[in-house]
Amino acid sequence: MAQNTEVVVIGGGYAGVMAANRLTQREDVTVTLINPRPVFVHRIRLHQVVGGSQDVVADYRELLAKGVRLVVDTAARIDAAERSVVLAAGGTVGYDYLIYAVGSGSADPRVPGAAEFAYPIASLEEAQRLWSVLDAAPATAAVTVVGAGALGIETAAELAEAGRTVTLVCGEVLGPYLHPRVRRSIAKRLGKLGVTVLEGPDARVTAVTRDAVRLSGGRELPSGVTVWTAGFSVPDLAVRSGLSTDGLGRLLTDETLTSVDDVRIVAAGDSAAPSDLPLRMSCQAAGPLGAHAADTVLSRIAGEQPASIDVGFFGLCVSLGRRAATVQLASKDDIANRFSIRGRLAVKIKESSYKGLLKHLADEARKPGSHTWPFKDDKRRQLLEAKRAKQPATAERAA
Template sequence: MTDVLVIGGGYAGVLAANRLTQRDDVTVTLINPRPDFVQRLRLHQLVAGTHDAVVDYRRILADGVRLVVDTATRIDAAGRQVTLVAGGTVGYDYLIYAVGSGSADLSVPGAADFAYPIATLEAARRLRRVVAAAPETAPVTVVGAGATGIETAAELAEQGRRVTLLCGGVLGPYLHPRGRRSIARRLAKLGVTVLDGATVTAVTRDAVRLGDGRELPSEVTVWTAGFGVPDLAARSGLSTDALGRLLTDETLTSVDDPRIVAAGDSAAPSNLPLRMSCQTARPLGAHAADTVLDRIAGELPATIDLGVFGQCIGLGRHAATAQLASKDDTANRFYIGGRLGATIKETAIKKMVKELAEEARKPGSFSWHFKDDTRRQVLKAKPGEAPATQPLSSSNHT
């Protein structure tokens, strides 16, 4: 038997774990710090009290996958084992590194004490309690105007909250100007005050201070600015990019160890990572599993060929903007807004859970039809790309 260990039970990790069960001679263990699957796309809804944002793993995890509820603290690549917080180790023949992402460090003075991040289930639940306890008239400030910030601001404003959205640059920096205007109109209709170019210099218990000297009253400050990744790879002596994502070649194989493969937000293929999103996490999870299966079979793994369709941003329960993009993930002038956009957004979220469940029932069934041949062109012009590692034999240590 070949033992494969998957660290991280998000979209990438679950899809990879399920896909690995195609072979009867492979045992799959999934390590995740929580007993339930977290729908990160719904965490802003959890904050507003409109969804619990979790799914029972029994709905989406293949019967052949062993779930270990714990946290990995160190990867011993030489010894092929992972140390756990609860004590003990888990050995592996191959490891899929899918630890995901979370909030960036809150380095602004006072932010760590008085602002509330939203990138994890625990953080979102904590913020939910704070919001529920605050008077409806309490001023709420959302710092960061990417997709998460916009969705959180809209969700709270739709419930009658007084919300100010602070943009370090522009509203929705990924968006095309036409899509940005669509979102701005919806936020204005909901009563959200949007401040572009607002640099936060400090956060206090009841205010947010800006770089231009203004001080905004804020009884609840929500922090959505930036994402970081767990430092497990770096702490384990593996090569990472500047953000801490595991450096891999184009097959998603670690540049340090051909038995370690990465997927999702924590992967940096050729030091040219894709945008952090569940949209890319699922196909990367599938590809990581395929890379491991190819190595077990003694075959040369394929390189990634992944494009995207854009970004869909929810604007409360009754509207959304689906921003379309070119294959290289550059937003174009086309978007779908309003109720139709909301239908597209909700359908996509539900479909992602269904895809995980389908892969559990029929491993190998997931496919991704968006491709991007421009990535190869970029890599050809990029010096120092790590060559793809060679396939290993199917031997193992068990």
């Protein structure tokens, strides 16, 4: 009788759940998912928590394949030599293969006072804490949102629509990913909601106090509640486990998503850095990368050579309150173009994306191996080819 292969997935987000479900294609594979929470967090809806929405979690029983064992705990360390995961609550979980899908969280703010007085929003607990603070604050309290990526824009719009006085501090530019034409459209919508948008070299935050935000231009903004959405980081589990990472702490892998240190460790999602050319952190990339990580493990179990990743993006969906949204379209090289979808259709697309992401996971649980992703990234392929072309020349000079 053939022996079962034990596969452990660390992280129960979009990438981890997709990988765990896809692994159940083989009956001789036992899958264990380790996650610190007993529920799935729909991260792209966290900005809605600050407006009072509680509909941002889902039951794992509705998303995970029946054969997947859920362990509610935090991975404290990976012992690659022993092929085991050390759990924070005690004990270990052994594996034959490991999928590293720990995701991302709030970046450590280096601005003086930000860690003490600003509220991040990249996790469920952080968003719930911010909601409690806002609920206790006077309705007239000035709110400052720092960071003008999608999360900052969506949070500012959500709070303004709820009647808050909001200033969005962008640093250099509103929505750096956006095409200028689309950026102007979003700025106009934010203006209609009453959001004050501050951009340019004088709009970088230099300090945060209990009741104010100081800017590089010397201006000081009164701020009863300061929300910090500037940047993301990844957990340091790989670093603490002695595995090779990039400068941000993402696990370094080859193009099959296999760790450069250990053929039995495969990464997916925001915490992966294939060829040191990581994909844009997003739920768009997380699902396909989770599927590919599972395919890599399944190929190795079957004694086959895993395929290289080929994952791209269609653009970016940004909600602007509950009644407006913008879908920024992009070219194959993931560069935003001048085309976008607005109005009721954009709202429907954004709402359908919320449901669609969960549906993709549930569908993979019912029919493992069914998930496909049509978008490819030509720009990344070109960067990879250019990087490989430089490597022989660098090696020759070193010799």
